[in-house]
Amino acid sequence: MTQTLYIQNYVRIKNSRLNINGSLKAFEIASAKAFAEQIYRSESLAYPKFFKMDLLSKFGFLAAELLLKNSEKPSDTSLVFANKSSSLDTDIKHQQSIEAGKNFLPSPATFVYTLPNIVMGEICIRHQFKGENIFIVQPQFSPKILTETINLQLSLGKATNFILAWVEVLHEEIDIFACLINAKQNEETKTFTTENLTHLYNT
Amino acid sequence: MPKVFLQKYHAACASGTSIEEVCESLAQNISSLKPRTFQFEEAKDFFVGSFPDEKLRQLSFNELCLKYIRKLNIDFSKADTLLILSTTKGEILSLERDTEAASLHKSVLFFEKELHCANQPLLISNACISGVLALVQAHDFVKAGLYKSIVVCAADLISPFVVSGFNAFQAISPQACTPYDKNRNGVSLGEAVAVALVSSEESEIELLGGATANDANHISGPSRTGEGLMLAIKNALKQSGEPKIDFVSAHGTATVFNDEMESIAFTTLGLQHLPLHSLKGYFGHTLGAAGLLESLVCAEIIKQGVAYKSLGFEEAGTSMPLNILRENKNLEIKTVLKTASGFGGCNGAVVLKKA
Numbered sequence: 253m254t255q256t257l258y259i260q261n262y263v264r265i266k267n268s269r270l271n272i273n274g275s276l277k278a279f280e281i282a283s284a285k286a287f288a289e290q291i292y293r294s295e296s297l298a299y300p301k302f303f304k305m306d307l308l309s310k311f312g313f314l315a316a317e318l319l320l321k322n323s324e325k326p327s328d329t330s331l332v333f334a335n336k337s338s339s340l341d342t343d344i345k346h347q348q349s350i351e352a353g354k355n356f357l358p359s360p361a362t363f364v365y366t367l368p369n370i371v372m373g374e375i376c377i378r379h380q381f382k383g384e385n386i387f388i389v390q391p392q393f394s395p396k397i398l399t400e401t402i403n404l405q406l407s408l409g410k411a412t413n414f415i416l417a418w419v420e421v422l423h424e425e426i427d428i429f430a431c432l433i434n435a436k437q438n439e440e441t442k443t444f445t446t447e448n449l450t451h452l453y454n455t
Numbered sequence: 456m457p458k459v460f461l462q463k464y465h466a467a468c469a470s471g472t473s474i475e476e477v478c479e480s481l482a483q484n485i486s487s488l489k490p491r492t493f494q495f496e497e498a499k500d501f502f503v504g505s506f507p508d509e510k511l512r513q514l515s516f517n518e519l520c521l522k523y524i525r526k527l528n529i530d531f532s533k534a535d536t537l538l539i540l541s542t543t544k545g546e547i548l549s550l551e552r553d554t555e556a557a558s559l560h561k562s563v564l565f566f567e568k569e570l571h572c573a574n575q576p577l578l579i580s581n582a583c584i585s586g587v588l589a590l591v592q593a594h595d596f597v598k599a600g601l602y603k604s605i606v607v608c609a610a611d612l613i614s615p616f617v618v619s620g621f622n623a624f625q626a627i628s629p630q631a632c633t634p635y636d637k638n639r640n641g642v643s644l645g646e647a648v649a650v651a652l653v654s655s656e657e658s659e660i661e662l663l664g665g666a667t668a669n670d671a672n673h674i675s676g677p678s679r680t681g682e683g684l685m686l687a688i689k690n691a692l693k694q695s696g697e698p699k700i701d702f703v704s705a706h707g708t709a710t711v712f713n714d715e716m717e718s719i720a721f722t723t724l725g726l727q728h729l730p731l732h733s734l735k736g737y738f739g740h741t742l743g744a745a746g747l748l749e750s751l752v753c754a755e756i757i758k759q760g761v762a763y764k765s766l767g768f769e770e771a772g773t774s775m776p777l778n779i780l781r782e783n784k785n786l787e788i789k790t791v792l793k794t795a796s797g798f799g800g801c802n803g804a805v806v807l808k809k810a
Binding site (some may be wrong): 323327331336337338340344346347350351356358359360363364366367368369370372373374376377379380381382383384385386388389390391394397400401404405406408410411417 | 481496543544545547548551554557558559560563564575577578579580582588592595596598599602615616619620621622623624639664666667668669671672673674675682683685686690693694796797798799801
């Protein structure tokens, strides 16, 4: 019999709104980059590597910071991440830097972000997570297979603490949803089900 | 829980357009890495492993995968059947003219429609461990009884996008790559497609299990201590019921730091005496396809009892000596460990066994 998992807390970043466990904060923003930097400052974070990250990593990193603020961080935490556009937002920048006849100047600092799992690497470095990683690409947020993956990792003894995240960034459009999942239960936790995930994603 | 098996499979890479052709070429120790000209700021030649067949080279990523998936003859309209795709860059060659077409989710929609899938295909894009991870995910799903049949399709094509990027990192070898050799000086890129059916129906090759782990150290360089790879192997062996390993099919990209990191990880785990090879010297680093393609070669090695030498290796060049195969060797191999490591600090390992 598999243990029941619970959603401990969640972070939602969409349009210019930040939602942490139902508490909303609206920002006035000029660009996605400025939005990310405003969240960074409003949370008084001090992690200079943040400024080198691409937008996907910036927003994924911020979601993890907010999610884990008051939480334990076991080193075998498993990251199950997904999005629609993979690293396309940065792929476009690398492509522009290699087009013949123009200014050919590909940069390793850009190229490394042309993989969607780099955001998980950044979060692992920050929190010293050495557990499972999987990055999945879906046409839209489809929690069924993400839930199956997490329940499976639990039942096979691969992990007991999980971050499930949808991290979509493209053309200045930001759609982030992250939640922390483990077996702890209290009045505020919700059961880890696809219905509850869908409900929180749609808030 | 049921046992999980590797059923039929197919593959194409620079060494051949079928798994038989590939293994025949490996048995003859032929390097299929050849210079190809890329037009960047000026024309420059890079050693790459391109498909040997002109018709294959003209296919897009989606077309290539479809062609090889169809060889398996699977009915994806069944509710208990799933397609898992593994790639780093998918349709990236389209990016020059059509941004939307290059988006990976478009490939998911393409296969869902073309193959009339009851379940939306699961696309895994996790750098160079994608292929190993896709195979492990298929194993875990079948073992848990969530799906009965899973087709794993792993592919990546050579593109100016990726070649220019690795070149910007100064990570490309000026000659055909030489994994673990003292004079190794970077990767040679390759292209490949590999497809395999995974199910609980008994066959010659059993999949015992696998795991992944993150270095939590650096996004573009391997850990100096090899901790992530060690953890991935340890956990994969635990998932597999701690079997005795007979052979290691390592990642061996031929960058100075990767091969060094592997030598430390294998030695720390006491696996340094095991016969080991990297296949990158034959057909290059095939990125998201590598883990699956090289696992399929492992399956053939188990069946045939011949392990191919590690092409390009002459003089030991890692701080911890490994038992790298200098010649093809007849070995009775029951259990193989396949490993991979990639950008983002990710590491993966999977164990295959003679059933």
